Amino acid sequence: xxxxxxxxxxxxxxxxxxxxxxxxxxxxxxxxxxxxxxxxxxxxxxxxxxxxxxxxxxxxxxxxxxxxxxxxxxxxxxxxxxxxxxxxxxxxxxxxxxxxxxxxxxxxxxxxxxxxxxxxxxxxxxxxxxxxxxxxxxxxxxxxxxxxxxxxxxxxxxxxxxxxxxxxxxxxxxxxxxxxxxxxxxxxxxxxxxxxxxxxxxxxxxxxxxxxxxxxxxxxxxxxxxxxxxxxxxxxxxxxxxxxxxxxxxxxxxxxxxxxxxxxxxxxxxxxxxxxxxxxxxxxxxxxxxxxxxxxxxxxxxxxxxxxxxxxxxxxxxxxxxxxxxxxxxxxxxxxxxxxxxxxxxxxxxxxxxxxxx
Amino acid sequence: xxxxxxxxxxxxxxxxxxxxxxxxxxxxxxxxxxxxxxxxxxxxxxxxxxxxxxxxxxxxxxxxxxxxxxxxxxxxxxxxxxxxxxxxxxxxxxxxxxxxxxxxxxxxxxxxxxxxxxxxxxxxxxxxxxxxxxxxxxxxxxxxxxxxxxxxxxxxxxxxxxxxxxxxxxxxxxxxxxxxxxxxx
Numbered sequence: 001x002x003x004x005x006x007x008x009x010x011x012x013x014x015x016x017x018x019x020x021x022x023x024x025x026x027x028x029x030x031x032x033x034x035x036x037x038x039x040x041x042x043x044x045x046x047x048x049x050x051x052x053x054x055x056x057x058x059x060x061x062x063x064x065x066x067x068x069x070x071x072x073x074x075x076x077x078x079x080x081x082x083x084x085x086x087x088x089x090x091x092x093x094x095x096x097x098x099x100x101x102x103x104x105x106x107x108x109x110x111x112x113x114x115x116x117x118x119x120x121x122x123x124x125x126x127x128x129x130x131x132x133x134x135x136x137x138x139x140x141x142x143x144x145x146x147x148x149x150x151x152x153x154x155x156x157x158x159x160x161x162x163x164x165x166x167x168x169x170x171x172x173x174x175x176x177x178x179x180x181x182x183x184x185x186x187x188x189x190x191x192x193x194x195x196x197x198x199x200x201x202x203x204x205x206x207x208x209x210x211x212x213x214x215x216x217x218x219x220x221x222x223x224x225x226x227x228x229x230x231x232x233x234x235x236x237x238x239x240x241x242x243x244x245x246x247x248x249x250x251x252x253x254x255x256x257x258x259x260x261x262x263x264x265x266x267x268x269x270x271x272x273x274x275x276x277x278x279x280x281x282x283x284x285x286x287x288x289x290x291x292x293x294x295x296x297x298x299x300x301x302x303x304x305x306x307x308x309x310x311x312x313x314x315x316x317x318x319x320x321x322x323x324x325x326x327x328x329x330x331x332x333x334x335x336x337x338x339x340x341x342x343x344x345x346x347x348x349x350x351x352x353x354x355x356x357x358x
Numbered sequence: 359x360x361x362x363x364x365x366x367x368x369x370x371x372x373x374x375x376x377x378x379x380x381x382x383x384x385x386x387x388x389x390x391x392x393x394x395x396x397x398x399x400x401x402x403x404x405x406x407x408x409x410x411x412x413x414x415x416x417x418x419x420x421x422x423x424x425x426x427x428x429x430x431x432x433x434x435x436x437x438x439x440x441x442x443x444x445x446x447x448x449x450x451x452x453x454x455x456x457x458x459x460x461x462x463x464x465x466x467x468x469x470x471x472x473x474x475x476x477x478x479x480x481x482x483x484x485x486x487x488x489x490x491x492x493x494x495x496x497x498x499x500x501x502x503x504x505x506x507x508x509x510x511x512x513x514x515x516x517x518x519x520x521x522x523x524x525x526x527x528x529x530x531x532x533x534x535x536x537x538x539x540x541x542x543x
Contacts, residue, residue: 010524010525010527013525015524016524016525019520020517020520020521020524020525023516023517023520024516024517024520027384027512027513027516028513030388031387031388031391031509033389034388034395035392035394035395036391036395036396042395042396043397044394044395044396044397045394045395045396045401046395048397090468131474131482132474132482133474148396149397157477265534274477274540306491307471307472307489307490307491307494308472309471309472309473311473313402314473314474317480321402323399325399327402328396328397328398328399328400328401329397329398329401331401331402331405332393332394332397333397333402334398335394335403336394338471338494339495339498342369342471342491342492342495342498343495343498343499344381345491345492345495346491346492346494346495346496347495
């Protein structure tokens with residue numbers, strides 16, 4: 001019953017202590033490596049978001065990209081024509097799925113002038129009756145400038161404002177675009193694009209490819225886009241137009257709901273499904289999946305879209321991600337942006353911190 | 359022989375659960391650290407792994423706690439200093455608390471962020487917290503802080519177990535291993 005009061009001294013104590021130190025230290029070191037502490041060159045979500053902040057400034061409580069926007073509430077009415085390709089409940093014939101959307105401008109500055117750049121975005125979160133969701137972030141350009149997260153990060157660095165002038169350095173931008181020929185299609189688009197004077201008259205493209213999965217399990221590579229059915233485009237904005245888009249949208253919504261046709265384009269074998277810089281040939285078959293109907297707008301500071309992370313990898317059964325490397329990078333960076341801004345909101349008592357007017 | 363084993367060894371289901379959960383919890387900590395530090399496709403599949411693995415740990419932790427309350431573990435050596443004894447007991451209960459808390463906090467955090475809590479294969483859990491950015495922010499912070507605390511505890515636990523097994527050689531490490539050899543030397 002009696003146990004020894006002190007264990008005998010073991011042989012080779014130094015070797016034994018070394019073994020313990022190696023086991024504990026090795027595990028800690030492996031963890032530090034996985035967490036990125038020993039690998040400062042790795043592109044992490046935090047570094048992407050840091051660079052977005054360096055370019056757009058830090059605006060507590062706001063998104064780190066697409067900071068300026070407006071919430072919209074509406075629904076998606078399915079035509080049923082996409083149902084043979086995707087078993088997602090929202091594509092079933094007659095399905096009517098509520099949505100919370102958000103129109104926005106690119107960049108991290110919530111005070112950016114509306115006429116500064118011609119890029120606009122539309123994000124949607126559709127919630128099926130069974131609770132599954134489809135979140136998608138679309139842009140009004142048909143292709144993305146770059147194909148990889150690393151190139152996106154380099155583009156952010158190349159277009160960062162020069163501390164001396166407050167403007168991007170044209171030589172650095174030129175060097176970036178020359179080193180990245182995959183940006184050609186995007187540059188051709190933006191060269192002739194005038195900033196539209198209405199969110200309602202633009203088409204918005206899903207950019208990344210996904211797969212629709214049918215009831216039989218068959219996969220079809222698709223890209224989606226919404227095309228407006230809201231009348232003539234207004235005259236282009238001037239670069240100095242500051243705050244007209246949200247008010248213009250609200251004026252239109254006070255008259256009548258706004259409508260976009262949702263088209264799913266089917267890839268042919270061999271079409272690139274992992275490269276958002278390349279569009280597919282124009283003659284690919286398109287499915288008229290239904291109508292996105294927007295009924296009212298809400299201020300982004302208090303509206304329902306404020307605390308939604310439009311993570312493009314939140315998908316219902318019936319839609320799955322492609323191997324496009326931008327998709328996990330968007331998901332990871334959006335999560336980091338969401339972490340930062342909700343933390344700032346929480347510190348300000350659950351409201352977006354108001355900055356001094358500028 | 360059997361009576362002897364019962365008092366110096368952990369009950370065999372406790373040993374099985376211990377080693378199974380040791381592997382799962384270590385994997386979980388590494389998966390979590392890796393997914394927040396990656397923009398590659400690893401991010402997506404680590405996240406898809408993180409959620410069902412977390413729920414599995416939660417269920418096994420409940421089972422293990424129930425077993426632990428029914429079967430007392432073998433006593434610690436009598437010659438351990440009271441402070442060491444206290445540290446050993448406190449760290450074990452803290453490990454149990456974190457095994458249960460981490461999955462619940464992660465689940466509540468996703469709920470508060472408005473995310474559907476998908477485990478894969480069409481399995482979706484109901485939200486256990488209101489959609490609220492303040493809750494999300496607090497729970498997201500807590501999830502990370504407690505993950506580091508859990509990893510620190512795991513390291514201390516590993517170091518202490520090896521100290522018992524290699525330096526003191528007092529039978530404590532052996533009580534969690536597979537085979538009880540003759541009396542401790």
